[in-house]
Amino acid sequence: MQQLGWCEIEVVDDDLGRSAAGTVTRAGFERMVAEVCLGKVGAVAAREVSRFARNSREWQQLIEVCRVVDTVLIDQETVYTPKSCKTWLALEMAVAVASGSACLDKFVVPAAGLVLLYAAEDSESALRLRLESLAQHHGIPLACLDIRIITADSLRVPRQNSVRL
Secondary structure (H helix, E strand, O other), rough: HHHHHHOOOOOOOOOOOOOOOOOOOHHHHHHHHHHHHOEEEEEOEOOOHOOOOOOHHHHHHHHHHHHHHOOEEOOOEEOOOOOEEEEEEHHHHHHHHHHHOEEEEEEOOOOOOOOOEEEEOOOOHHHHHHHHHHHHHHOOHHOOOOOEEEEOHHHHHOOOEEEEO
């Protein structure tokens, strides 16, 4: 984090060793989200973005809060700058359709089906990392889902202000 320019770093490890599954209260996660909501946090970092939240609804809420208060999410691969969350929502829908599970833990998907994603702004590896985290929240290995990503570098939309690690 210091290499990326942050000098004030707080490690939140209150929940270390506690499973994110079930209804176990995670004081550290709740405190972190509260601090983000108050605009006191510039970045939230974890080894894997899938470690931020216990389910896709929590994850989507964290992304939305980060978008509103302009907080970035960081993992080993990328610095994510949530803007409108269109990509995350599209990936959440892709995992739900491919798995036949509820989208955003609310909207029923009647049966699993093939999903084709076009990577216009993000690299295939960045999309796969995000898909892995969402699939993990659904409790399904990404390898079990029929999601295909197509790319066309000549059609890729350049991203402004993106940072790659």
